[in-house]
Every structure is written in structure tokens, then in C-alpha cells.
Amino acid sequence: MSAAKDVILPVILPGATLGVMGGGQLGRMFVHAAQSMGYRTAVLDADATSPAGLVSHEHIRTAYLDAAGLTELARVADAITTEFENVPAAALEQLAQTRPVAPAGASVAICQDRAREKAHFVGCGVDCAPHAIIETPEQLAAVTDDLLPGILKTSRMGYDGKGQVRVKTRAELIAAWDDLQRVGCVLEKMLPLAYEVSVIVARGRDGQIVHFPLQQNLHRDGILAVTTVPAPNVTEAVSQQACASAHQIAASMDYVGVLCTEFFVLADGRIVANEMAPRPHNSGHHTIDACDVSQFELQVRAMTGLPLVAPVLHSPCLMLNLLGDLWFPGGVTVQQEPDWAAVLALSGTHLHLYGKAEARAGRKMGHLTVTGATPQAARATALQAAAILGIAPF
The missing domain is CATH 3.30.470.20 (ATP-grasp fold, B domain)
Known part of the structure; x- marks a missing residue:
């Protein structure tokens, strides 16, 4: 079964197996919903006691990018989704070569990167907070004063307040970027x-x-x-x-x-x-x-x-x-x-x-x-x- 855009995919009816990348509580509630509708489920998550893995019909205990694990998930599942925004987009793209995957890896990749996310909002004509991308010392030096006070956020792997630092002054901004190991960041102006x-x-x-x-x-x-x-x-x-x-x-x-x-x-x-x-x-x-x-x-x-x-x-x-x-x-x-x-x-x-x-x-x-x-x-x-x-x- 191909997931190419020009292929009209058949409706996948109850009785089929739905796969989910990630074994957290969102995956658990997805599994409950799928099972109540008559689907079988398969979860890929390395944690043997993951919330979703504990209630799924099948639990593939591998890392997200493990080739054997992805092959097995594609073998048993008729369609695949994700429950965690930081599942590697590359893993979803690999699965999409043989199975319908929703959302697509390309969409997840936008959501995984705050800089790309902001650019997507702007491209859609949707307002977002004034911001600056900081990936180099030169970009840090070019930050304008009107963006302070602000919140410095890592571009990737941030959720539930992780990877975020409030900064009031340029000195605090410089120190915060150092503390974040100078990874790619977005500085957002604090708004009322x-x-x-x-x-x-x-x-x-x-x-x-x-x-x-x-x-x-x-x-x-x-x-x-x-x-x-x-x-x-x-x-x-x-x-x-x-x-x-x-x-x-x-x-x-x-x-x-x-x-x-x-x-x-x-x-x-x-x-x-x-x-x-x-x-x-x-x-x-x-x-x-x-x-x-x-x-x-x-x-x-x-x-x-x-x-x-x-x-x-x-x-x-x-x-x-x-x-x-x-x-x-x-x-x-x-x-x-x-x-x-x-x-x-x-x-x-x-x-x-x-x-x-x-x-x-x-x-x-x-x-x-x-x-x-x-x-x-x-x-x-x-x-x-x-x-x-x-x-x-x-």
C-alpha cells in the first residue's frame, strides 16, 4: 500500500491494525479509542512499561529510529500516527514509504522546530509574537532592544516549559543562550x-x-x-x-x-x-x-x-x-x-x-x-x- 499523494487510499475499516509512534498517555488514550471502535493496535516505544504499550495489542520495544522496529510496525499496522511531537520526522517518512502515515513527516518537522513553526504562521498570514531567530553569535548581537523583555526558547525538543528562559536584559539574553549550550533558539517578545x-x-x-x-x-x-x-x-x-x-x-x-x-x-x-x-x-x-x-x-x-x-x-x-x-x-x-x-x-x-x-x-x-x-x-x-x-x- 502506498501513501503517495496521488494515490486514492481506501478507507481502513475496524478490524485493521492502527500503529502509533510513542507510548505515552496520548498514545494510551488513542489506543483506547481505536480499540473501542474495533481496531487492533500496535505501539512502538522503547519503554517496556510505557502507558500505551501496556494496553495495546502489540508493543514493539525499540527506539524510534530502529530499522527493525520500523519494519515490524509497517508490517503489522495498516496505518500509522504519532502521539509525541518529538518522534523523528525521518521515522515517519520511512514508514510512509509503505503505509499511510498521518500526520505526515513533513508536517511534524514544521511543528518540531520553533523557527520553522513561526515561519509557517507568518506564511499563513497568522500573527505571532515578534521574534528573532538566534543560531549564531552574529544573530544574537543583531537582536533589537524592542524584543526585550522576552522568552528565549530552544528551537527543538522543548515542551511543557522545558528549554525556555525569561530574559529582561541583553546581558540575561547572552547568559541564557550560553546556558542553553548555544543551540538554535527563538527569542519571543513578551506581550501583555x-x-x-x-x-x-x-x-x-x-x-x-x-x-x-x-x-x-x-x-x-x-x-x-x-x-x-x-x-x-x-x-x-x-x-x-x-x-x-x-x-x-x-x-x-x-x-x-x-x-x-x-x-x-x-x-x-x-x-x-x-x-x-x-x-x-x-x-x-x-x-x-x-x-x-x-x-x-x-x-x-x-x-x-x-x-x-x-x-x-x-x-x-x-x-x-x-x-x-x-x-x-x-x-x-x-x-x-x-x-x-x-x-x-x-x-x-x-x-x-x-x-x-x-x-x-x-x-x-x-x-x-x-x-x-x-x-x-x-x-x-x-x-x-x-x-x-x-x-x-x-
Whole structure:
């Protein structure tokens, strides 16, 4: 089976095997969705205890670029996707020689590199923060003062706040680049931020595209903490602009699959694109419990050529990330299980744990989605759950 663009691919029906590169929690939720629709699954991840590998029909325990592992995945899977933005694009391109791969390696390569990502936004006519590319001492010296204060971000391998340094002065910028080992970076001007939103779209092979309602996101220490839907501060104008921009970003890559684009809404009401992820996204986990179709089911539909349907939010909700810190209340050194019984005694709570045995500070161990009859009811219950778990109020 060829994945060449000029070949009309057949719909891949339940009973086939879907492969996923990466074994984390996103892969785990993809596997659950695929299996519920009747597909077999195969995960490629080197970790023998990876969350997705533990629940998949098959687990190929090799590195992402291992030739034998990629050959085996292509042998057993009828179509392949990725759950991690830093899976090497070259591995996806190799798999695409014999199997449909969505998203394509070329799209993932753009999302993996902040410099290319910014260039893609600009090329689409989508505003992003003023920025400068820093790959050489000469480019560092040429940075203009109006970009400070700013955030210096590594161009590659950065996520959940990793590889990011806030800098106020030129001296701090120089020191930060040194601390980052002088790898390629993007310096982004800090802007007056009102709030953050994300748009998750799914785009099919035929160009059909659908999206979820905007999610409003609260980050703490660079990691998503709370997602609220409907987004309480979003105006209709912001919603329309963000959705149109997300559609344009996906279409201009000829993207197939689920794509999340994060936006900053500024104090003056303007929106700027921050970054994108070529996969389902943490801010979309609520869709499992609060929508009639989840982001993971749409990922399955997009990669197999099944019809896409516009998702409907049937319940207002909040999603709380459950980080490993919650397993060490009050600074204790011995891991303790949070009081799930007390949390689940609250109406509308939906607990998702990812099967990770070891809790660590900042590690995503699970999430809690709280649904309610009204946004106010969902928020009130979410605050109760947060208080039980030791999550700071919001």
C-alpha cells in the first residue's frame, strides 16, 4: 500500500491494525479509542512499561529510529500516527514509504522546530509574537532592544516549559543562550497577555476539517494546569478568528490528523499564535467526557479515512491536570495515593490515570474532568476537587 499523494487510499475499516509512534498517555488514550471502535493496535516505544504499550495489542520495544522496529510496525499496522511531537520526522517518512502515515513527516518537522513553526504562521498570514531567530553569535548581537523583555526558547525538543528562559536584559539574553549550550533558539517578545486559548482541529485526507469549541487554558510553571470549556472570557470575534487561523494553519500544510494550535489573547483583544502540536493535546482531554466525539476518535477517523463529524460539547467542563506533586502532600518523601474516593464522591467527576507507577514532581500522572449542568456548577465542583487534592485554586 502506498501513501503517495496521488494515490486514492481506501478507507481502513475496524478490524485493521492502527500503529502509533510513542507510548505515552496520548498514545494510551488513542489506543483506547481505536480499540473501542474495533481496531487492533500496535505501539512502538522503547519503554517496556510505557502507558500505551501496556494496553495495546502489540508493543514493539525499540527506539524510534530502529530499522527493525520500523519494519515490524509497517508490517503489522495498516496505518500509522504519532502521539509525541518529538518522534523523528525521518521515522515517519520511512514508514510512509509503505503505509499511510498521518500526520505526515513533513508536517511534524514544521511543528518540531520553533523557527520553522513561526515561519509557517507568518506564511499563513497568522500573527505571532515578534521574534528573532538566534543560531549564531552574529544573530544574537543583531537582536533589537524592542524584543526585550522576552522568552528565549530552544528551537527543538522543548515542551511543557522545558528549554525556555525569561530574559529582561541583553546581558540575561547572552547568559541564557550560553546556558542553553548555544543551540538554535527563538527569542519571543513578551506581550501583555489577557488569557490563553487553544483550538483543536481534525482534518481528513479529503480536506474536510472540523474543530472543537475553544478551550481556555491556565498554565503554571509552563505546564497546563486547568482547561475550561466553554472558554469563559472568549468573545465571538476571538473564537471566529482563532478557529479560522487554526483551519488555515492546518490546510496550508495539507495536514491530515488532529492538530492543536495554542493562541495568546492580548490585553487589547488581538490574538497571536503561540505554538502547535501535531497530535491530540492535553487541553483536549476533556473531549472524552464532555463531547459526543473525542479528539482521539477524530484522530482514528482522520487516519483511516472515515468521515469526520463536527464535535458537540454536551456538558460544560473543567479539566485538571494531575501532576506527580499531588502524590507527595505537604512535602512528604514517600509516595502516597491521593484521596480518589473523596474526589469521586463529587458528582460529575471523571478520573483518568495513565498507568505510571512512579510519581515525580511535574510529571503528568493523569487528569480529572469535571462536567456540570452549567459552567458555574462545573467550576464549583472542580474547585472542591482541587481543594481535596491539594491543587491551588484558580
